[in-house]
Amino acid sequence: MIDAGSTGSRLHVYRFRQCAADDPVQLKDEALFVQTIPGLSAYTPDLAGQSLDPLLQQALQAIPKNLRRKTPMAVRATAGLRLLGHEQSEKVLDAVYDHIHARYPFPIIGGRESGVTIMDGKDEGVYVWITVNFLLGHLKSKGAPTAAVFDLGGASTQIVFEPDRIDPKAMVEGDHQYTLTYDNHDYVLYQHSYLGYGLMEARKRMHQRILELADQVKPDLHVSHPCLPRNLEFSFPKNAPSPEATFIGQGLHDACTNIVKDILNKNAVCLAPPCSFDGIHQPLIAEAFAQGPIYIFSYFYDRTVPLGLPASFKLPELGRLTERVCMGEYFEQLPDGDLRDEMLDRPEWCLDLSFIYGLLSHGYEIPDDREIRMAKKIDGVETGWCLGAAIALLDEAGLEQDA
Known part of the structure; x- marks a missing residue:
């Protein structure tokens, strides 16, 4: 989960246990937490996606190769991009999606429409x-x-x-x-x-x-x-x-x-x-x-x-x-x-x-x-909205089939 905040971007990698869709979600640990500054709103669209590379490269190191294509991800931008206005923020998010989709193996749940968005x-x-x-x-x-x-x-x-x-x-x-x-x-x-x-x-x-x-x-x-x-x-x-x-x-x-x-x-x-x-x-x-x-x-x-x-x-x-x-x-x-x-x-x-x-x-x-x-x-787990959003994402990803 990437938290694209107003002052910086933060990446969280969580490990969960959920063997069936109706089982309660169990958090094993937060495998990785890294951050970078400034936030996406400080970049032009062509550089916004590249600004996340230092985070995603560390995610590649933390997640075993055989699990990367089974590890869903999402990017949620917050108030910083809201303040940019709709047209400019959409250009930034388009560029971020294109960059991640082209260069990294992690499936973006919901594609561009709901996987790389400004969060309400x-x-x-x-x-x-x-x-x-x-x-x-x-x-x-x-x-x-x-x-x-x-x-x-x-x-x-x-x-x-x-x-x-x-x-x-x-x-x-x-x-x-x-x-x-x-x-x-x-x-x-x-x-x-x-x-x-x-x-x-x-x-x-x-x-x-x-x-x-x-x-x-x-x-x-x-x-x-x-x-x-x-x-x-x-x-x-x-x-x-x-x-x-x-x-x-x-x-x-x-x-x-x-x-x-x-x-x-x-x-x-x-x-x-x-x-x-x-x-x-x-x-x-x-x-x-x-x-x-x-x-x-x-x-x-x-x-x-x-x-x-x-x-x-x-x-x-x-x-x-x-x-x-x-x-x-x-x-x-x-x-x-x-x-x-x-x-x-x-x-x-x-x-x-x-x-x-x-x-x-x-x-x-x-x-x-x-x-x-x-x-x-x-x-030992960072507070904030990312874990809650990741738990919600589990329902969309259907992870139990890969348990």
Whole structure:
């Protein structure tokens, strides 16, 4: 399974055991996980397919020669290609399919039409939910609370959970309601994918909003920025020949959180209450998901764990860490020189943490007293949507005939 994300491409090779079509799928292991940057959206169509060669060459080494033509594969692009627009993204995917089909032995299930595609945002979130609950063993225990999942990519963020109760007060009808059938059991899920609210897109939104607010007061090339470290000078757009402005960092956690609330559009018209942000219906976590565990992934993990946030925490802990980073206290007390250098080389740590905190607390409205868990892997397997998508692919491939 190739995850063609907005910031990079990642290849997963899984080994399953399934002797008959009606047998439950058993995961033996994740035989290979490799990645490369940047993502497909950074390439012209003629180079997009070639960008996957380093990944596919390693797949050839990992999969025995006699099994290569029996090992199905698929390419699923996510929000990065969605943002390119239909015409350009289709050209990229056509080129990727042609390149893989001509050079590699792995059968692409569904051909170009369904084997090399842009994944719907709702499927992305649901596949993450399948992955996590499959690895945690929650799908084996019928009636047991399942885990809620919150994913943060570069261009989009997803939420999926199974409400504790399903009634009109918990969830109204609409695209956000997703019925998943797995192992002869129906799971009625709430899901939504917010395109444009991934971490990289949020950075752009926040910088742009601060410029707009400054111009409303007094147009100036030097603009105070609450979400950058104190006294830091930062040109925006970054590395442009003629920057629009130079941001002067203030390191103000509360003021930065207000910018996050602003871009989350919490005041948008809510046509189907209750709503989370941007006018999107969402059952309240405090009321509709009171029992199961909460898991967060991807950039939620990548931007907090290096700073010492534990794998299990509550939002006030994240808020305190964010404030320390924004005010500069974290840098002053940091004994790890390599981490200090990395943080100074990436001045948007304060902004990133403020967005993550604001998204979880004010956007999704996770209560302060709820435990939140992070995991890069569960039982040695990478979390994310790929395993869930691979399990779904097994049904299409009919692998039991080759067992």
